[in-house]
Amino acid sequence: DAKTTQPTSMDCAEGRAANLPCNHSTISGNEYVYWYRQIHSQGPQYIIHGLKNNETNEMASLIITEDRKSSTLILPHATLRDTAVYYCIVRVATGNTGKLIFGQGTTLQVKP
Amino acid sequence: DSGVTQTPKHLITATGQRVTLRCSPRSGDLSVYWYQQSLDQGLQFLIQYYNGEERAKGNILERFSAQQFPDLHSELNLSSLELGDSALYFCASSVSGTGIQETQYFGPGTRLLVL
Numbered sequence: 001d002a003k004t005t006q007p008t009s010m011d012c013a014e015g016r017a018a019n020l021p022c023n024h025s026t027i028s029g030n031e032y033v034y035w036y037r038q039i040h041s042q043g044p045q046y047i048i049h050g051l052k053n054n055e056t057n058e059m060a061s062l063i064i065t066e067d068r069k070s071s072t073l074i075l076p077h078a079t080l081r082d083t084a085v086y087y088c089i090v091r092v093a094t095g096n097t098g099k100l101i102f103g104q105g106t107t108l109q110v111k112p
Numbered sequence: 113d114s115g116v117t118q119t120p121k122h123l124i125t126a127t128g129q130r131v132t133l134r135c136s137p138r139s140g141d142l143s144v145y146w147y148q149q150s151l152d153q154g155l156q157f158l159i160q161y162y163n164g165e166e167r168a169k170g171n172i173l174e175r176f177s178a179q180q181f182p183d184l185h186s187e188l189n190l191s192s193l194e195l196g197d198s199a200l201y202f203c204a205s206s207v208s209g210t211g212i213q214e215t216q217y218f219g220p221g222t223r224l225l226v227l
Contacts, residue, residue: 032213043114043202043218044155087155091211097168098211099145100204102155 004088009107012082018075020106022088025069031090033064035073036100039084044102047073047086078110115139116219118203124225130191133222135203137184143167143209144186145216146178150199161186162209193226200224 005023012018024033034049048055048062050071055062061074075082087105115138125131137144146158157170161180172178175193180186190197200223204216 038155041200041221041223043116043204043220044216045114045218046215049213095212096210097160098143098206098209098214098216099157099160099168099170100147100216101157102147104154 004090004103006086006088006103006106008104009109011109011111012075012078014080014110014112015077018078018082018108018110020073020075020086020088020108021070022073023070024088024090027068027090028092029068031092033062033071034089034091034100035060035062036087036089036102037084038087038105039081044087078108080110080112082108083110084108114217114219116203116205116217118201118219118222120222121220122223122225124227125193126227127193127195129193129226130189131193131224133188133190133201133203133224135186135188135205135219137186137203137205138217141205141207141217142184143206144180144184145204145206146172146186146188147202147204147218148199149202149221150196153199155202158188160209167209190224195226198224198226 035047036044038044064071085105117136143162158172160168204218
């Protein structure tokens with residue numbers, strides 16, 4: 001699975017959009033980008049995933065660049081409850097294991 | 113609530129001891145994963161089971177072992193415990209375990225403290 005690079009930490013004002021970047025310059029054509037988050041030592045929580053098209057769900061939007069070498073997770077209206085560590089994970093779309101390889105992630109602090 | 117349950121929530125034990133962590137996957141999920149989260153190593157994949165069979169192994173120590181039972185619950189056994197084994201242990205489950213556009217659902221974790 002390709003390696004990802006994320007900023008160590010970011011701040012965001014409550015009510016504003018939080019844009020979390022992720023670089024995955026060695027991504028292969030059959031690798032998906034997944035985002036999970038972990039709120040204060042709770043179990044990680046799935047947010048969204050995508051291959052090459054932009055994706056949106058009730059939690060967030062995922063924007064993947066055309067060359068697929070980077071992506072941005074967007075939380076449109078951040079709340080204090082969105083304060084968490086956000087993990088960007090790249091993994092192959094095929095295979096016989098769904099194991100996740102977590103990096104250090106980005107600690108997002110939402111401030112009032 | 114993810115639907116994945118883990119017991120116990122907290123465990124305090126002494127070095128050299130053996131403990132068993134238990135995980136019940138979401139209803140319908142056939143695959144179980146174990147992860148360890150320590151302060152210095154972050155979240156690390158340990159092992160995966162699918163329908164009772166081992167499917168993938170990560171950096172799991174030889175002192176650690178796991179199994180998945182016919183009712184699909186899983187147990188992680190940690191023996192000859194050392195101070196460095198103190199960590200959060202998470203269990204996750206998914207439907208097929210292939211990871212193909214598949215979401216993993218994580219339990220609340222077991223916090224192990226080895227004194």
